[in-house]
Amino acid sequence: MSDQKSVLIKLGSGIDANINTLLRYREELPDLVVKRFCRGQEEFVISYLSSITDSDAINDRILAPLLNPQTSLNEIEPKIWLGTIQTDEWEVLIKEWANGFLSVIYDGEAAANMYDVKKYPKRQPDEPLAETAIQGNHVGFIESFEDNLAMIRYFLNDGRLVCRAITIGTRVKTTCGILFLKDVTNEEWVNEMARRVENINIDAVINIGILEEWVEDTSFSIFPQFFVTERPDVTVSHLLQGRIALLLDKTSGAIVGPSSFGSFFQSIDDYVLRWPVASFIRILRIVGFLVAVFLPSAYIATLTYHYEIIPIDLLMSIGRSREKVPFHRSLRRLSWKSSLRCYARPVSACQAK
Structure with missing residues (x-):
């Protein structure tokens, strides 16, 4: 089938041949919709991907003027306000399908008119879980x-x-x-x-x-x-x-x-906070960052090279706590950091659910 379709570069002027080609594409595109219509003595076929198109726009803005017997074909195009592309190549037609366009092929014409009717699924602009605000706005970006x-x-x-x-x-x-x-x-x-x-x-x-x-x-x-x-x-x-x-x-x-x-x-x-409160909270963040960066290294350096500055009671307590641990303190700190990073992703995913 792929070899058969690869040689079909241009659209034909016969509507039956074009419909047969469209139906063959449905084997690879299960959401491809192909419909044939008659308008008096005139025939045309429409095709689109139902998963990414707006059915209301198709019915109201395309099919309604096309099926109106009181409107001639020359008057139809101005009534369809959607973006229009005209092509006579199958490759361009398939590409525009993926962009949410609908194709209209008239009998006796070796070209297709493409209309923009895309409608992708989207979610509500909820507040981001990683950037929650107390007094700010509770809205976030979406995938559009x-x-x-x-x-x-x-x-x-x-x-x-x-x-x-x-x-x-x-x-x-x-x-x-x-x-x-x-x-x-x-x-x-x-x-x-x-x-x-x-x-x-x-x-x-x-x-x-x-x-x-x-x-x-x-x-x-x-x-x-x-x-x-x-x-x-x-x-x-x-x-x-x-x-x-x-x-x-x-x-x-x-x-x-x-x-x-x-x-x-x-x-x-x-x-949204008064400047003394906001400045104090920002200073706390900076202090927390410095503690997280320098405290583990200072702890290891003190126990390794300057243990004499530690009170004897605290030093004896630390010694007893690590008496049966076979790993060096640097390796233990590294394993703790790695474990926290490994747990961070599953915990955040559970909170999101």
């Missing part, structure tokens, strides 16, 4: 570029908010939007970010992490170079500070940059 852009415009209804849309991916075309305030953001930053996005040359960018790897300065740094968030209000607050935000279609997150070390200690609740 248009809806995420609409949420940002809802919080930032400024005409100087600019979104540059760039299509990336050689096999799977994905929309990436570069958002910035043109009177606040450095134009050189915007041009550099656009250059990095345009230079992405892979089959598909399916999540925000892949995009971040392509636009960051260096892949060998252990420190994050961009701030990733799932909240539109956080994204807007960074845009107002002159930063750039990247939105990717089919992902529920935004990349914000350039980021500083201090931006990772901020929370959305810091902007």
Whole structure:
């Protein structure tokens, strides 16, 4: 069957031959719908993928004017307001099916009119589990570029908010939007970010992490170079500070940059609390970070090289607790850290459920 279809490059002018070709494609596309209609003496066939198309748009905007006997074919096209593409190649027709288009092939014509009727499944914009807020907004991004852009415009209804849309991916075309305030953001930053996005040359960018790897300065740094968030209000607050935000279609997150070390200690609740409380909480975060980084190493160094500064009672208690442990203290600390990292993912997944 594949060899048979590979030689069929152009559409034929006979509707029966085109329908037979469409039916053969149903063996590989189980959600392909092929329907034949008669309109007086005229015949046409429509085909689309039912899993990613809007049935209401098909019935109201396409079939209703096509099946109206009082409307001539010359008057039908202006009444269908959906985006239209015309092609005479089977390869282009199949490609547009995957993009949510419906094809209409008239009898006696060796071409198909394609109409945009896509409708992908989407979820409600719930609050992100990893970025909960006490006094802030309880809404988060979803897997839709248009809806995420609409949420940002809802919080930032400024005409100087600019979104540059760039299509990336050689096999799977994905929309990436570069958002910035043109009177606040450095134009050189915007041009550099656009250059990095345009230079992405892979089959598909399916999540925000892949995009971040392509636009960051260096892949060998252990420190994050961009701030990733799932909240539109956080994204807007960074845009107002002159930063750039990247939105990717089919992902529920935004990349914000350039980021500083201090931006990772901020929370959305810091902007709704009074400055003494917000400053104290931010200082606690910094102190907690320093304790988590330096306390384990200081503990190992003290027990190994400077145990004389430890009170004798505490030292004897530590010695008795590790008397029967056959591993070195450095190996024990490393195993603890590794175990915590291994447990972190299952625990977060259980909390999400």
